[in-house]
Amino acid sequence: xxxxxxxxxxxxxxxxxxxxxxxxxxxxxxxxxxxxxxxxxxxxxxxxxxxxxxxxxxxxxxxxxxxxxxxxxxxxxxxxxxxxxxxxxxxxxxxxxxxxxxxxxxxxxxxxxxxxxxxxxxxxxxxxxxxxxxxxxxxxxxxxxxxxxxxxxxxxxxxxxxxxxxxxxxxxxxxxxxxxxxxxxxxxxxxxxxxxxxxxxxxxxxxxxxxxxxxxxxxxxxxxxxxxxxxxxxxxxxxxxxxxxxxxxxxxxxxxxxxxxxxxxxxxxxxxxxxxxxxxxxxxxxxxxxxxxxxxxxxxxxxxxxxxxxxxxxxxxxxxxxxxxxxxxxxxxxxxxxxxxxxxxxxxxxxxxxxxxxxxxxxxxxxxxxx
Amino acid sequence: xxxxxxxxxxxxxxxxxxxxxxxxxxxxxxxxxxxxxxxxxxxxxxxxxxxxxxxxxxxxxxxxxxxxxxxxxxxxxxxxxxxxxxxxxxxxxxxxxxxxxxxxxxxxxxxxxxxxxxxxxxxxxxxxxxxxxxxxxxxxxxxxxxxxxxxxxxxxxxxxxxxxxxxxxxxxxxxxxxxxxxxxxxxxxxxxxxxxxxxxxxxxxxxxxxxxxxxxxxxxxxxxxxxxxxxxxxxxxxxxxxxxxxxxxxxxxxx
Numbered sequence: 350x351x352x353x354x355x356x357x358x359x360x361x362x363x364x365x366x367x368x369x370x371x372x373x374x375x376x377x378x379x380x381x382x383x384x385x386x387x388x389x390x391x392x393x394x395x396x397x398x399x400x401x402x403x404x405x406x407x408x409x410x411x412x413x414x415x416x417x418x419x420x421x422x423x424x425x426x427x428x429x430x431x432x433x434x435x436x437x438x439x440x441x442x443x444x445x446x447x448x449x450x451x452x453x454x455x456x457x458x459x460x461x462x463x464x465x466x467x468x469x470x471x472x473x474x475x476x477x478x479x480x481x482x483x484x485x486x487x488x489x490x491x492x493x494x495x496x497x498x499x500x501x502x503x504x505x506x507x508x509x510x511x512x513x514x515x516x517x518x519x520x521x522x523x524x525x526x527x528x529x530x531x532x533x534x535x536x537x538x539x540x541x542x543x544x545x546x547x548x549x550x551x552x553x554x555x556x557x558x559x560x561x562x563x564x565x566x567x568x569x570x571x572x573x574x575x576x577x578x579x580x581x582x583x584x585x586x587x588x589x590x591x592x593x594x595x596x597x598x599x600x601x602x603x604x605x606x607x608x609x610x611x612x613x614x615x616x617x618x619x620x621x622x623x624x625x626x627x628x629x630x631x632x633x634x635x636x637x638x639x640x641x642x643x644x645x646x647x648x649x650x651x652x653x654x655x656x657x658x659x660x661x662x663x664x665x666x667x668x669x670x671x672x673x674x675x676x677x678x679x680x681x682x683x684x685x686x687x688x689x690x691x692x693x694x695x696x697x698x699x700x701x702x703x704x705x706x707x708x709x710x711x712x713x714x715x716x717x718x719x720x
Numbered sequence: 721x722x723x724x725x726x727x728x729x730x731x732x733x734x735x736x737x738x739x740x741x742x743x744x745x746x747x748x749x750x751x752x753x754x755x756x757x758x759x760x761x762x763x764x765x766x767x768x769x770x771x772x773x774x775x776x777x778x779x780x781x782x783x784x785x786x787x788x789x790x791x792x793x794x795x796x797x798x799x800x801x802x803x804x805x806x807x808x809x810x811x812x813x814x815x816x817x818x819x820x821x822x823x824x825x826x827x828x829x830x831x832x833x834x835x836x837x838x839x840x841x842x843x844x845x846x847x848x849x850x851x852x853x854x855x856x857x858x859x860x861x862x863x864x865x866x867x868x869x870x871x872x873x874x875x876x877x878x879x880x881x882x883x884x885x886x887x888x889x890x891x892x893x894x895x896x897x898x899x900x901x902x903x904x905x906x907x908x909x910x911x912x913x914x915x916x917x918x919x920x921x922x923x924x925x926x927x928x929x930x931x932x933x934x935x936x937x938x939x940x941x942x943x944x945x946x947x948x949x950x951x952x953x954x955x956x957x958x959x960x961x962x963x964x965x966x967x968x969x970x971x972x973x974x975x
Contacts (some may be wrong), residue, residue: 371805372801372804374800374801398805401798402797402828403829406797406826406827407800407827408797410791410794411798411800411801412801413794413798414788414798414799414800414801415801415805416804417788417798417802418768418801418802418806420805422801422805433888436791442790531868545786545787546768546786546806546809547766548766549763552859553789554784554785554787556786556787556788556789557789558771558780558788558789591868652755698927
């Protein structure tokens with residue numbers, strides 16, 4: 350397919366359609382509303398299901414119902430709406446049915462604002478809802494990658510009968526970029542051996558539930574989820590490396606923060622600083638092993654995020670105190686400029702870095718002069 | 721026993737599951753009526769039920785149909801998701817009054833407002849049964865529960881909500897009626913209403929709900945017989961048995 354100019358949210362919607370999206374249920378919230386609007390037109394054209402729900406609670410439970418029926422289904426929302434969906438997400442995880450959810454993140458907590466943010470990282474990668482489960486979380490850094498990951502998200506959700514979340518910030522949802530759409534997949538419903546789609550004279554009845562009233566059964570179920578998660582960790586870690594071959598400083602950033610960092614890395618390279626970028630694409634499962642291996646051959650890490658250092662803790666877990674880890678973040682809907690990150694790179698290149706202070710505390714001190 | 725002498729047996733649409741409900745509780749009657757109607761209409765094979773949270777959380781154990789188990793109050797949303805992707809299947813929710821009229825008020829009203837072609841069987845026993853008899857939106861004025869120990873004071877705890885009447889105001893609703901399960905005559909009338917509700921769905925005539933007044937002897941602190949009497953004398957005046965809405969197209973349905 351030729352490249353076309355696509356707005357992020359609409360590209361996500363069209364990519365889902367081409368991946369065989371059978372049903373969409375959503376609720377308006379900025380900055381993801383274009384996904385809902387686009388699909389309100391596109392899905393009926395194709396004879397597929399679309400409902401604007403009464404709330405995010407309604408939407409996620411419609412997703413839950415359609416997922417139990419065994420079809421490709423998704424919803425999309427933004428931070429406050431995703432919080433409201435957490436009940437349904439936990440039930441979907443507990444019932445082991447596949448579903449895709451897009452979170453076009455905005456500034457928070459609370460009503461916050463509608464500017465781009467990455468502050469829902471912890472909520473996304475740690476599940477967010479109650480109970481013991483882990484979702485797969487993909488984090489695109491461009492419109493093209495958002496398209497590609499939407500297609501992948503359905504395959505992963507179905508392969509592991511799990512939630513797959515695609516998290517991006519409002520800037521990717523709202524920006525326009527040239528991107529290539531995949532071919533339209535033929536619509537063919539899978540005949541899952543677990544779906545509650547009616548016996549129709551062909552089989553015994555099926556029950557889908559997240560109830561395990563006997564603790565011993567719930568423990569077995571929890572272990573089944575955990576073992577499945579180990580398989581996901583072993584097989585599905587995705588990331589992108591930039592200039593890492595001879596890097597002394599490695600920046601770790603996902604989504605837009607990773608993308609901005611790449612501009613800074615290019616400028617620093619032009620200045621002769623040996624800096625590279627690791628951009629996690631799956632923030633869950635997190636690329637711990639890659640960072641673990643890098644630790645043995647690089648001098649330091651710089652974590653850049655549009656939050657107060659949520660992924661920072663995962664990087665520190667992988668580094669395990671062997672080399673200095675620094676942090677630079679902007680919060681509340683602020684997006685860092687490449688120059689800000691370049692400044693951090695320059696500082697790290699010429700300073701002896703301390704390991705005695707928590708990187709967040711050190712960053713807070715430096716922030717005092719900025720904000 | 722020869723077939724000629726057989727006067728009572730499990731409906732074919734029931735599984736061989738011993739009841740978990742309290743003695744004298746009318747959930748079992750309601751379950752049976754649904755199973756009989758599905759059998760008679762030949763729908764068991766194509767039906768997907770949605771169970772609620774509450775005493776009937778295990779409703780899925782009794783019906784020989786596919787079943788899903790919804791979060792508290794969300795059954796109409798789940799049913800919407802199923803019915804929209806499988807419009808040729810029969811989809812029903814089974815919900816109590818805490819589930820439907822309290823936490824699930826948003827989901828039930830909007831499913832009805834959208835005219836979702838689903839059937840809702842709504843058991844109203846005027847309290848939260850499973851958690852031990854707390855006040856529900858349907859608890860009657862002055863009625864004692866574990867969270868209205870001095871009797872529901874409408875000044876501070878509000879008034880009971882009549883769901884069948886409320887949903888009847890919505891254009892998407894094809895059929896909204898209230899029946900009672902307190903004696904054989906009313907049980908027969910309840911069955912007819914359940915039949916009509918599924919006929920409404922089968923013909924694509926909109927949202928259908930049957931509210932069934934039910935007993936809760938355990939939490940009411942009454943014997944099963946006295947609970948039936950309490951229902952007749954106290955609940956029916958507060959929740960009149962009525963055809964709150966029978967759409968014009970549904971009126972034409974002959975069964």
